[in-house]
Amino acid sequence: MSRDQEWMGRFEADAIRRGDERRLSLARAIYRADSMRESRPGEALRVIEQARQLAQHLAEPWWELFYSDRRAGLLMKYLGQAREGLEQAVRNVIRLREPTFAHFPWRFRVLDHLVVGYLHTDPVGYADEIRAALDALEAEQPEAGPGRYLILARRRWLAGECDQLDEAIAYARLGIALAAGDSDRLISASHAVFCYSNWCHSVWRKGNPSECLLQLAQEGERLALETEHRLERSEFQLWQALLARQAGNESLAQRLVSQATARVQRLGMLPDHLYFDALCALHLLRGEVEAALAVRNGELASLRGQGRLAAETRCRLERGRLLIRLGRYTQAEAQATRGIIEQMRRPETALAEWLALQRAQVQSEGTTP
């Protein structure tokens, strides 16, 4: 049992022993919030906010900071509000210097969410700083416990964002190896799901060796089902659908796509770019450019104005490519994309892609009768 679990368990047991209902509900609010975070993240946020204020009311600073940290995580991952989430993460890290948090068991998670905040906003712009922060975090965390998975997950995420796909795959392999030797089955399986998810995406981006992708997606789906990660399960099904479509098994592809999309529609959380990429790839395989554009439009709607510079840039560039194919790429579109790119700290790579789009646009205009 990790230190944080020990702290929470002891607090809950004490509350039960003393018949302290308010502290018991404080300790248990997180179960309610977690059970809703995928399907009703807005309500999960409400539960967390209330719990945080209850902690304040009961003068329980550790719980107050714990729920502030969960707020940061929920905003970033489940509600897609990176800007607000990062600000919350910064506030939380600043609070750590108060003497009362000297032995705070959740300290690692609070620091981790600061890194996550940057990964959600501008990972390429701050890549060096993020790497250095991860090294520092790695030095802080104990050898055992879920922290090891988190460090690997962040490194894998950063590598993917920086287009270092082999490195991303290597981190995914490491994570899966770590999970295989872990006696805590639920935690290890849960982390393995994300490893497989990133691995599938990286394999596809590298050029899609189909047999390998199929095995990864099937194993990922099995684990996602076991651990009830519904979004990731849908992603794995989409990769399998892609391969089925490539192999000409259209009925299987359609069945998998409808299962995956129906499940995601029932979720209240926002899907990530891995999901949108897989769905677009499926449409483009059948030449359905309009359908792919509709997917990207949906993705952009969820990203706009949330401070997710990298994700919004990527989405706008992909969308621009589709619009060029459809002959509908406008200068207003181009300028909006450039406006986002210029907010990035290191815009060079994205700017080069943007310029390539501009050239492609000019060429397509030249070939248009």
Next chain:
Amino acid sequence: MSMPSSQRQRFALHLPGLLKVLAEHLYTSKKVGIRELIQNAHDSCLRRQIEHPDPYYRPRIDVWLDEKRRVITIADNGNGLTEDEIRNYLSTIGRGYTRELRERLAFSSPEEAASLIGQFGLGFLSAFLVANEVTLITRSIEGSEALRWHSAGDEHYDLAPAERETIGTSVELHIKPAAGFLLQADTLAETVRSYADFLPVPIYVTGERDPINLMAPPWEEEQPLEAIRAYIQRAYGGAKPLCIFPLRDAKVPVGHDTLTIPLAGFLFVPPGSVASVREYGDVSIYIRRMFICDRERDLLPNWARFVRGVIECPLLQPTASREGIHQDENFDLVRRALESQLAEGLQDLAREDTATWRKVVRGHSDVIVGWAVSDPGFFEKVEDIVTFRTTRGPLSLPEYLEQSGGTLYYVTRELGSLQEQLLAEGRDVPAIDASWFSVTPFLERYARRHEGIELVRLDGEAQQLLRPVPDEGAFAPLLKHYRERGIRAQLATFRPSAAPALILYPQGAELAREAEASLQSGDLPGPLAGLVQNYIEGRFANRDELAGTLYLNASNALIRRLAERPIEPTTCGLLLDLLLPVARLFAGRMLSASEASAAFGDLTRAMEGLSER
């Protein structure tokens, strides 16, 4: 020796182990043992009524307590058991006579079938939750001799002839030390009542003259509303409900069809709630009049955290321990039926009894505001009634807007600083306390829905209450005095005019300040500190602004006098020096204890300087 290709074999059963698992792990509360035996006694009485109708038969259950012998006896004058029934039902785990009787009656007499409770054939086992030994003495109505069954919870039981005059069954429980609390008469009586309050068979505890149970749910009384009110007062610690919604059978749409959900009971709104600390949204559940569980929170809609209730619905499926309910399709149907009846009841209340509706909304403001922001339909029903804490006491938004002239001024820190309240009052408007997390989104939604309503956050944006004076004119030397000292200074007019100067800070100034302190302390590992630094630099491009801006009030008599009739420069300088710490201290923000102390030092020095002149 080689094994034949396929063998069909029987499972072996280790009865003591199974008894232990079922008796000790199936149930979470030992009190359930009493409930199960009361229920068996009840079903036995009903069985006698069904199988041997007799107009003179008066069913009853007696519960006796012998503290010295540590024995609780539960006796009924029901059907009794024959030797075959003891072997086939009492001593066969998983097979229950009641279930089989209900199945037989399902078509011929569904009402009688519905009144029987037993289902799983497991209940008798729960006797071993509370007892080391169980002795049952029974005489069947079928005319056989009385029998004595005895078990100590292992794989054997003894069955022998016994003495018993009357038809019926008595179960003697030799109470375990761990269940010793049941040997207190009050606890035993409360346990029996809590489970069996609505059962139709009278239950007498320790020889009391009157039965301990109501024998009918309050909603079946002749005056149901009064009975329900009395029941709530008794069962919910004297609470006087603000309103009651009796429940009725409901038609729920299911695809292209509708389904009638048999539903009885009531929902009610208690007088008040406290968000997080005392929220409700729970119901107690009865099935076939037997209590199953209380505080079930998934049956009511999420927004109904100010509602409680008691429901009776035979469609709900209890778990094997009957301490909870399966969340299956029926559960979902019942949930929908409850939501629709509650919404309808609240709508009627809002339309027909506005005074009570106001009491409901005001008594549960925080909870209601919290849920309204995530439920647009609910928001519309409450937006004009819910009250907010303001600097002039609780006000609804229409009441507030009447006073503020169409703008919502709010502070996100509890009642804001005195300075912000002063500015608001100077404009003759109260400030809304938006420290509760859901108030700001509520106000934002309200402003979006009503054209022309402006929203002003006072902490961080209080300059909206000031009127800038672009032409510094005669005030320029006063402003220069501060600017030369590196202090941002501006001229404005604001009310109350008695206030000569104020310092305002931008939103997030505290965050930047705390970040600075955190970075200087060196507590964070360097690279993580770097990320914090990057964030602060990106977020606050204009760092000077963070130190605050001093606003001189051009409508203040002293400031006007200093500008219009210049006095001796040193005295003027001392007066201006004096204003700065006053404004800083009055702002009440961005001051550590040492900085407050320094400000007092500046104040004293300036006053000393003045007194020497």
